[in-house]
Amino acid sequence: MFGGDSYINIFTFNAAHEWYDSTFTRAVKMATVYAVPLETSIDLHAQFSTDLYGVDNNSRYVQDKVSSFNGYTQTTDAYAYNTAYNAPTNVRTWYPNLTTEGQTNNFDTRIHFSERKINNEKIDNWLQYKAMNFLDVDSRYGKITDMKLFKDRLLFWQEHAVGLLSVNERIIINDMNDAQLQLGTGGVLERYDYISTLYGMKEHQHARANGDAALYWWDGNNKEILQYG
Numbered sequence: 001m002f003g004g005d006s007y008i009n010i011f012t013f014n015a016a017h018e019w020y021d022s023t024f025t026r027a028v029k030m031a032t033v034y035a036v037p038l039e040t041s042i043d044l045h046a047q048f049s050t051d052l053y054g055v056d057n058n059s060r061y062v063q064d065k066v067s068s069f070n071g072y073t074q075t076t077d078a079y080a081y082n083t084a085y086n087a088p089t090n091v092r093t094w095y096p097n098l099t100t101e102g103q104t105n106n107f108d109t110r111i112h113f114s115e116r117k118i119n120n121e122k123i124d125n126w127l128q129y130k131a132m133n134f135l136d137v138d139s140r141y142g143k144i145t146d147m148k149l150f151k152d153r154l155l156f157w158q159e160h161a162v163g164l165l166s167v168n169e170r171i172i173i174n175d176m177n178d179a180q181l182q183l184g185t186g187g188v189l190e191r192y193d194y195i196s197t198l199y200g201m202k203e204h205q206h207a208r209a210n211g212d213a214a215l216y217w218w219d220g221n222n223k224e225i226l227q228y229g
Helices: 056-061
Strands: 007-016 032-040 067-069 072-074 110-112 134-136 144-150 153-158 161-167 170-174 180-185 189-196 208-210 215-219 224-228
Touching: 134 189, 144 208, 144 215
Parallel strands: none
Antiparallel strands: 007 032, 067 072, 110 134, 144 153, 153 161, 161 189, 170 180, 208 215, 215 224
């Protein structure tokens, strides 16, 4: 039902009340009661009126209003309903005035990462980017301009710095014999380390070149070609 809930209940009503006539003595004891299945916006189970089914053989005495009839005392109206169940909503709502509404925050020093890949997974974790799965590098060195995987190391460039990202970093400790023990792996992307904060790379289309043994890039701020490897 449009605009609210709908209920399907049995509605009983008295179509003909008992009446007295000295010439029709049989009609004195008769009344007509109908029970109709009905779909309505009113929950008939919530009514507190006199139930025409629940008055035994006195249903023929039930009147529209409270009355005392032929020895039967009726304490409630025949069709009484608590209108609180159908009260219109009067709840006041307030919405905050968001001064930042419509604005887009661009974090140009933030790296987002997906969930870790697992064999035989039911959902592709490489497509799952949770809200808190990110790592922010130091914004003092400008925005991130490039990233490159080189010899199992993930490098990132900013306008005035270059660094390494630790991806699935192993947790290693040294035992009593100074041998390394691997305890496990950390998170997907937990930390970063700077190689240099003196040299970086501007955001150019062809500022970086890949070689088999090293990486080369052009630092537009210092006017130098740099090598890593």
